[in-house]
Amino acid sequence: MAGHGSRDGPRTDQPPSKQRPRNFLDGFTNRSAAATKKTRQQSSTASRESRSVTGSSAGVSVLDQYRYLQTQHHELMEKYNALKREHRALEDRHVRLQTENGNLKEAYEELQENYNSMLDSQKSFTAGKLLVYLKLKRREDKEALEKRNIIKNEACFNTFLEDVQMHESNPRIPKIVVECVTVVESSDKFMKSVGLYRVSGNHNTIQNLRYDINADSYKKLRRQKSPHEVCGILKLFLRELKEPLVSLWQLNRIIPGPSDMIHNRVLKVLELVNSLDDIRRETLQYLMKHIRNYYQENSKSDENWLNGLE
Secondary structure (H helix, E strand, O other): OHHHHHHHOOOOOOOHHHOOOOOHHHHHHHHHHHHHHHHHHHHHHHHHHHHHHHHHHHHOOHHHHHHHHHHHHHHHHHHHHHHHHHHHHHHHHHHHHHHHHHHHHHHHHHHHHHHHHHHHHOOOOOHHHHHHHOOOOOOOOHHHHHHOOOOOOOOOOOOOHHHOOEOOOOOOOEHHHHHHHHHHHOOHHHHOOOOOOOOOOOHHHHHHHHHHHHOOOOHHHHOOOOHHHHHHHHHHHHHOOOOOOOOHHHHHHHOOOHHHHOOOHHHHHHHHHHOOOHHHHHHHHHHHHHHHHHHHHOOOOHHHHHHHHO
């Protein structure tokens, strides 16, 4: 009986969770309880996660998240457009470099052929002749050099009137105007020349004078034997001013049309002159006095006077 009882009774050496069910109904009950417990654990975990998500989303609204993403999108698009422009600039530069490279190769081949022909003909090949053939690259234009700050604004030409050096005795009149007028009026031959401001001077001489005047050197200007180069440098200065002595907007404001000059012509001109600033007004008055002196010098011959100003 003892052995039979130990065979039918429960085993006490196993843990409670490992005990066998007594019958079919007890086993089904144990499985149902375990499944219910597992379902409760999963539901509690899901509720905690939903509470954490709800708490985090409550701090940042959907509209704020949308605005943040929209801001990030705009920043990325700006960076993309900037990179796109840089890429286009690099492509253009690559094309220019390829073109220059091709020109260099052609020039090198031509130079090599010329050099070989010289060696074959046993002619002397001096350094001066070599420089003639070394035209490997074109000179850049003036605008490109100005952008790279290699060429800056000139001291006297192609600049603003306010930036030009003024004369010592006349601080409101440019020095170049005083020097040119003084050279012309100091010579009777110059003042009686036909076509004083009509005849063009020598272009190379005028350009050389331009470089000297930009370097504040007027020695060559004072030694000129022809008045046309002196008048040419004065005309060049006035023509290349970035803002003329009398601007178009001032002229259109005071004298809108030709009909306004029919009546009160003198008053309109005086109003226009008085509207100028001190530098422009005194410079214009100085030039008008010079024209009047030229007229008085040539008043005996009206034809010479007209030819000088045409």
